[in-house]
Amino acid sequence: MEKRFMDSQIKGVSTGTTILAVTFNGGVIIGSDSRASIGGYYVSSKTINKLIQVHDRIFCCIAGSLADAQAVTKAAKFQISFHSIQMESPPLVKAAASVLKELCYNNKEELQAGFITAGWDRKKGPQVYTVALGGMLLSQPFTIGGSGSTYIYGYADAKYKPDMSKEECLQFATNALALAMGRDNVSGGVAHLVVITEEGVEHIVIPGDKLPKFHDE
Amino acid sequence: MALSNVVETPASGFNFENVSRNVALEGLLEGGHTKAPKPMKTGTTIAGVVCKDGVVLGADTRATSGEVVADKMCAKIHYISPNMYCCGAGTAADTEKTTDLLSSNLTIFSMNSGRNPRVVMAVNILQDMLFRYRGQIGASLILGGVDCTGNHLYTVGPYGSIDNVPYLAMGSGDLAALGILEDRFKPNMELEEAKQLVRDAIHSGIMSDLGSGNNIDICVITKQGVDYIRPYQESEYKDKRQRRYKYRPGTTSILTEKIVPLELEVVQETVQRMDTA
Numbered sequence: 001m002e003k004r005f006m007d008s009q010i011k012g013v014s015t016g017t018t019i020l021a022v023t024f025n026g027g028v029i030i031g032s033d034s035r036a037s038i039g040g041y042y043v044s045s046k047t048i049n050k051l052i053q054v055h056d057r058i059f060c061c062i063a064g065s066l067a068d069a070q071a072v073t074k075a076a077k078f079q080i081s082f083h084s085i086q087m088e089s090p091p092l093v094k095a096a097a098s099v100l101k102e103l104c105y106n107n108k109e110e111l112q113a114g115f116i117t118a119g120w121d122r123k124k125g126p127q128v129y130t131v132a133l134g135g136m137l138l139s140q141p142f143t144i145g146g147s148g149s150t151y152i153y154g155y156a157d158a159k160y161k162p163d164m165s166k167e168e169c170l171q172f173a174t175n176a177l178a179l180a181m182g183r184d185n186v187s188g189g190v191a192h193l194v195v196i197t198e199e200g201v202e203h204i205v206i207p208g209d210k211l212p213k214f215h216d217e
Numbered sequence: 218m219a220l221s222n223v224v225e226t227p228a229s230g231f232n233f234e235n236v237s238r239n240v241a242l243e244g245l246l247e248g249g250h251t252k253a254p255k256p257m258k259t260g261t262t263i264a265g266v267v268c269k270d271g272v273v274l275g276a277d278t279r280a281t282s283g284e285v286v287a288d289k290m291c292a293k294i295h296y297i298s299p300n301m302y303c304c305g306a307g308t309a310a311d312t313e314k315t316t317d318l319l320s321s322n323l324t325i326f327s328m329n330s331g332r333n334p335r336v337v338m339a340v341n342i343l344q345d346m347l348f349r350y351r352g353q354i355g356a357s358l359i360l361g362g363v364d365c366t367g368n369h370l371y372t373v374g375p376y377g378s379i380d381n382v383p384y385l386a387m388g389s390g391d392l393a394a395l396g397i398l399e400d401r402f403k404p405n406m407e408l409e410e411a412k413q414l415v416r417d418a419i420h421s422g423i424m425s426d427l428g429s430g431n432n433i434d435i436c437v438i439t440k441q442g443v444d445y446i447r448p449y450q451e452s453e454y455k456d457k458r459q460r461r462y463k464y465r466p467g468t469t470s471i472l473t474e475k476i477v478p479l480e481l482e483v484v485q486e487t488v489q490r491m492d493t494a
Binding site: 012013036044048066070074110 | 233236341344345347348351352374375376377378379380382
């Protein structure tokens with residue numbers, strides 16, 4: 001197999017990444033960069049999709065090994081869809097996050113993938129859940145993840161306010177992604193943002209050169 | 218669940234039986250002081266481009282076994298279905314067998330369902346298979362095809378990751394080919410321009426990579442059909458044989474000859490007519 005694949009710490013293509021999800025008043029915004037890398041020095045894709053729709057109002061973003069994450073989300077999509085058909089109603093965000101958690105926890109030796117699940121349901125409104133590498137499930141008002149998140153913990157903690165408006169939240173998420181992509185070498189490309197509300201799902205793409213700049217000259 | 222799959226997919230969740238089997242096998246081999254055989258690779262340059270009327274795939278034709286060129290005219294663009302072809306890089310046997318398996322499954326599927334297979338279905342089958350084998354199948358594939366939903370180009374990595382892109386290069390010569398593609402790719406190119414671009418990308422891989430060489434194959438897939446041009450361009454460094462390597466009959470003298478006739482008798486003869494109306 002190619003040297004590039006053998007050398008990387010994460011088997012195969014990895015999404016060394018920046019992902020985040022933030023709740024606001026009436027919905028949730030989930031966002032990511034779009035870079036996939038191998039071995040920390042080769043960008044294998046500049047336009048990878050890390051925001052996977054697992055149901056009508058539930059998205060999840062992926063981090064870690066791309067192969068593992070794509071396989072897990074495929075299995076999760078099927079299970080959530082089946083669950084929703086059986087219950088004859090849209091699934092709860094918590095149910096979707098639980099499905100991912102079960103898959104990650106039961107296969108923790110072989111898998112190297114983490115997720116952020118975010119969405120809207122009728123029972124509890126907008127929610128954000130983190131599923132970490134070993135299968136821990138945590139509910140938070142906002143969360144950041146991936147290798148690029150280490151650079152924006154300070155920004156996120158300082159700038160997050162509960163009950164923001166949609167525009168404020170969009171600005172917060174965009175700034176956070178831009179700052180992380182600016183400092184982390186394995187995050188980059190374009191910024192993908194998805195706004196999920198009761199009414200529907202809106203996908204916003206911000207090309208790299210249109211992102212806010214912070215002392216970049 | 219799929220209309221049919223010759224290879225049975227495991228029940229639900231993940232099946233890692235083969236991982237423990239591989240570890241046990243390796244232990245057995247090392248313990249017995251014999252080394253596991255090293256697979257033959259196709260150090261390769263393969264590339265694909267989506268253009269206005271379809272998809273253009275290209276590949277070099279060199280297969281290496283260590284430092285020796287094992288095959289100067291190896292075919293790296295494999296047939297999947299009348300509207301899909303797949304270029305393979307990595308271990309030669311793995312790419313060959315994986316694409317064969319995929320092709321069989323899709324043929325059965327289209328017979329059962331009465332529908333032409335879509336590129337996205339082929340990609341999903343490949344992803345499931347390669348992921349299940351945890352990267353032990355060393356196949357990096359570029360799958361390109363035209364179906365009712367449009368022109369598609371996908372890459373499938375050895376661990377089972379997929380990506381849908383308008384232009385691609387894989388193999389040991391991919392960085393060289395990618396340079397050409399990044400520079401000159403434009404969306405919605407004309408067919409001739411796309412063929413020239415892919416040819417140039419493979420050529421760059423051949424020049425800059427030791428594992429790639431010899432001729433260039435091009436495969437053009439459009440709604441109208443497939444044009445598999447093999448070779449699209451022959452190597453500039455074709456060697457001329459210095460002498461004839463054929464031996465005249467009688468070069469080796471025959472010392473003794475013994476003829477044993479086989480006694481066969483016809484036991485039963487039946488004629489079955491076929492309706493060839």
